[in-house]
Amino acid sequence: MRYVYECPVRWSDLDAFGHVNNARFLTLFEEARVALMFVGAKESGLTSFEEGIVIYRHEVDYLRPVDYGPVVRIEMWISEMRASRFTVSYELFDGGKLASRAASVCVPFDLATQRPRRLSSAERAFLKPWSE
Amino acid sequence: MTDPAEAAAGVPIAGPAVPNVYEAQVRWSDADIMGHVNHARYLSFFEDARMTLLATSPAGLAGVRGSRGYIAARVAVDYLWAAEFRPGLMLRVETMVTRVGSTSWTFDQRMYDGDHYVARCECVLVGYSYDDGKTRSLAADERDFWHQYLMPESR
Numbered sequence: 001m002r003y004v005y006e007c008p009v010r011w012s013d014l015d016a017f018g019h020v021n022n023a024r025f026l027t028l029f030e031e032a033r034v035a036l037m038f039v040g041a042k043e044s045g046l047t048s049f050e051e052g053i054v055i056y057r058h059e060v061d062y063l064r065p066v067d068y069g070p071v072v073r074i075e076m077w078i079s080e081m082r083a084s085r086f087t088v089s090y091e092l093f094d095g096g097k098l099a100s101r102a103a104s105v106c107v108p109f110d111l112a113t114q115r116p117r118r119l120s121s122a123e124r125a126f127l128k129p130w131s132e
Numbered sequence: 133m134t135d136p137a138e139a140a141a142g143v144p145i146a147g148p149a150v151p152n153v154y155e156a157q158v159r160w161s162d163a164d165i166m167g168h169v170n171h172a173r174y175l176s177f178f179e180d181a182r183m184t185l186l187a188t189s190p191a192g193l194a195g196v197r198g199s200r201g202y203i204a205a206r207v208a209v210d211y212l213w214a215a216e217f218r219p220g221l222m223l224r225v226e227t228m229v230t231r232v233g234s235t236s237w238t239f240d241q242r243m244y245d246g247d248h249y250v251a252r253c254e255c256v257l258v259g260y261s262y263d264d265g266k267t268r269s270l271a272a273d274e275r276d277f278w279h280q281y282l283m284p285e286s287r
Contacts, residue, residue: 008157011183034160038219
C-alpha cells in the first residue's frame with residue numbers, strides 16, 4: 001500500500017530557471033516521511049521514530065522539471081526492511097505527471113548514545129502495511 | 133448612475149476588507165536547534181502568502197510570461213512570540229493592505245499559531261518592468277484589486 005502526501009511548494013523552492021531546485025526535492029520527500037513516520041506514527045501511538053532517525057543514503061532521479069504550483073503529490077512506500085535500516089521509495093507527481101523517483105535508506109538512531117539501533121517490533125508492525 | 137466604464141477606470145472599490153488567509157505548512161527543516169520555527173523562515177511564509185494572493189491579482193505572478201512585474205522594496209518583521217516546532221504544524225497568515233500608491237503598495241501581514249499572534253510583517257512592493265529595468269505605474273485594475281484588501285483604518 002502506498003502512502004500519499006500532497007506537499008505544498010514554496011516560492012522560494014524555485015531557482016532562476018523557474019523550476020523547483022533539484023536539492024529541494026529532498027526536502028519535499030522529507031516532508032512526506034515526516035507526515036507518515038512522525039505525524040502518522042504518533043496518531044498510532046508510536047513516537048520512537050520521532051526520538052531519532054538518520055539518513056544513510058538518498059538517491060534521486062529527475063524525470064521532468066517541476067514548476068510553481070500549489071502542491072506536488074508524493075507517493076511513498078517501504079521497499080526494503082532490514083534489522084536496523086529500511087528503505088523508503090517515492091514517486092513525485094506534478095500535475096499528474098511523474099517528475100521524480102527517489103529512495104532513502106533510514107536508520108533508527110539513539111541520540112543519547114549517538115548509535116544506530118535495531119528496529120523495534122512496534123516499528124516493524126507500523127511500517128509493514130506500507131511495504132511493497 | 134455610475135458609468136461602468138468610469139468605475140472600471142480606477143474608482144476604488146469599497147470591499148468588505150476581509151483579510152486574505154493563507155495556511156503555511158511548516159517543514160521539518162524549518163526548525164532550529166532551539167526547537168523553534170527559525171525566524172528567517174518566517175519571511176518565506178509571508179512571501180508564500182503574498183505570492184498566492186498575487187497569483188490571483190491582475191498582474192499575476194512576476195516573472196511569468198505576460199505578467200506585469202513588481203519587486204520588493206522593503207520587508208520588516210516584528211517577532212512577537214516564538215512558535216514551537218512540532219511535526220504537522222500549520223501557521224495562519226492574514227494579509228491585508230495599508231496603502232495603495234501610484235507605483236507601489238504596502239502589505240500588513242500577521243501570522244498566528246492557533247490563538248498566538250506570532251509575527252507581523254510590513255512589505256512594500258513596487259511595480260517594476262523587467263523589460264525596461266525600471267519602476268512602472270500601477271494600472272487601475274491593479275489598484276482596484278488591492279483596494280479590496282485595504283484595512284478599514286487605512287481607507
